[in-house]
Amino acid sequence: MPRRPVAVALFALTSAASAAAQQRPRPGEGRQPEFPPPSILEYRPRTTLVVPAHPVPRARFPVVDLHGHPPALISADVIDRVGGAMDALNLGVMVNASGSSGDRLKRQLDAVRASGYVDRFVMFAGLDLRNVGPGSGERIAAQLEADVRAGAVGVGEIGKGFGLSHRKTDGTRLALDDPELDPVWQAAARLGIPVLIHVADPAEFFAPIDFQNERWLELALFANRRYHDRARFPAFEELMAERDRLLARHPGTTWVLAHLGWHAHDLARLGRMFDSLPNLYAEVGAILYDLGRQPRVAREFFIKYQDRLLFGKDAFQPDEYPYYWRVFETEDDYFDYYRDYHAFWKLYGMGLPDVVLKKVYYGNALRIIPGIPRSAFPD
Numbered sequence: 588m589p590r591r592p593v594a595v596a597l598f599a600l601t602s603a604a605s606a607a608a609q610q611r612p613r614p615g616e617g618r619q620p621e622f623p624p625p626s627i628l629e630y631r632p633r634t635t636l637v638v639p640a641h642p643v644p645r646a647r648f649p650v651v652d653l654h655g656h657p658p659a660l661i662s663a664d665v666i667d668r669v670g671g672a673m674d675a676l677n678l679g680v681m682v683n684a685s686g687s688s689g690d691r692l693k694r695q696l697d698a699v700r701a702s703g704y705v706d707r708f709v710m711f712a713g714l715d716l717r718n719v720g721p722g723s724g725e726r727i728a729a730q731l732e733a734d735v736r737a738g739a740v741g742v743g744e745i746g747k748g749f750g751l752s753h754r755k756t757d758g759t760r761l762a763l764d765d766p767e768l769d770p771v772w773q774a775a776a777r778l779g780i781p782v783l784i785h786v787a788d789p790a791e792f793f794a795p796i797d798f799q800n801e802r803w804l805e806l807a808l809f810a811n812r813r814y815h816d817r818a819r820f821p822a823f824e825e826l827m828a829e830r831d832r833l834l835a836r837h838p839g840t841t842w843v844l845a846h847l848g849w850h851a852h853d854l855a856r857l858g859r860m861f862d863s864l865p866n867l868y869a870e871v872g873a874i875l876y877d878l879g880r881q882p883r884v885a886r887e888f889f890i891k892y893q894d895r896l897l898f899g900k901d902a903f904q905p906d907e908y909p910y911y912w913r914v915f916e917t918e919d920d921y922f923d924y925y926r927d928y929h930a931f932w933k934l935y936g937m938g939l940p941d942v943v944l945k946k947v948y949y950g951n952a953l954r955i956i957p958g959i960p961r962s963a964f965p966d
């Protein structure tokens with residue numbers, strides 16, 4: 588009889604043991620609750636965990652919010668109200684990324700210049716990507732040049748409609764890498780301004796809405812986030828492939844992926860993109876739930892890619908910013924997130940070193956946004 592290698596024998600032994608364990612019922616297995624189980628909305632256990640807690644109402648260093656959606660900055664009232672909230676949070680500059688262009692852009696620039704917050708807001712220019720047809724690229728690029736002359740310092744936010752739903756004049760879906768738009772990305776490169784682009788949405792929005800879907804509740808609540816119907820929407824990976832071809836074709840353009848490109852649950856994937864595309868950046872808006880559930884992996888990622896990551900919040904809700912400060916700055920355990928339909932789990936602090944915090948909070952933004960006011964930031 589041939590001698591069995593030790594490893595094989597060991598494997599046979601352990602797999603036999605685990606097979607036996609599988610046959611033996613686990614304690615309590617097969618029992619049914621003796622009371623009606625609560626629904627996903629009803630079950631809200633209060634935590635019994637007692638651990639140190641360090642809420643952070645105000646960021647440790649001044650912050651650039653690169654993905655801001657304040658109300659339109661058209662009156663002194665609005666600017667004062669948003670500016671006051673920014674002061675309390677230690678937001679040094681907010682990028683209005685709501686994508687204004689033309690007169691709407693100029694009116695907001697004028698209102699900010701006339702306000703007491705002239706050094707605290709910058710505007711990104713929007714692109715009209717509806718009904719793209721022959722000649723659209725040159726026309727959109729010309730409008731962008733005009734908007735930058737008027738004072739815009741970046742492009743964005745390019746919304747998820749680009750790729751997901753915008754149609755061309757011929758009725759087909761406008762692909763992210765449609766060559767018609769090449770003059771636009773070339774103009775951004777020539778002007779030296781960053782392009783904030785939001786592509787797709789969380790991958791789970793493109794998946795079947797079953798009880799294994801991490802975003803079941805959100806998908807049940809919001810009809811307009813359901814993209815699982817392939818007759819109506821491209822697949823998540825199809826959009827990612829188009830996006831990656833677009834980025835690779837324009838290496839001279841400074842790209843900022845909104846929401847970490849929806850790869851916050853797979854940071855290694857985003858890391859590979861950073862490794863191959865030196866002009867690629869990403870901001871952290873609306874994905875805090877993914878960072879806060881992997882504080883050790885996320886901390887290492889932020890340290891490794893500290894020159895490529897930027898702060899962005901997306902929705903302007905002043906009471907939500909401190910959750911970000913707490914995840915980034917503390918080593919707190921097991922604390923609440925602000926939206927139950929994003930995440931049914933708790934968050935943990937990443938405890939980022941100060942040198943990394945400063946780059947993510949403002950250093951990288953000052954580097955890639957031309958002419959951004961610097962008065963709110965340390966040298």
Ligand SMILES: [Zn+2]
Nearest residue numbers: 654656744901
């Ligand atoms: Zn946005």
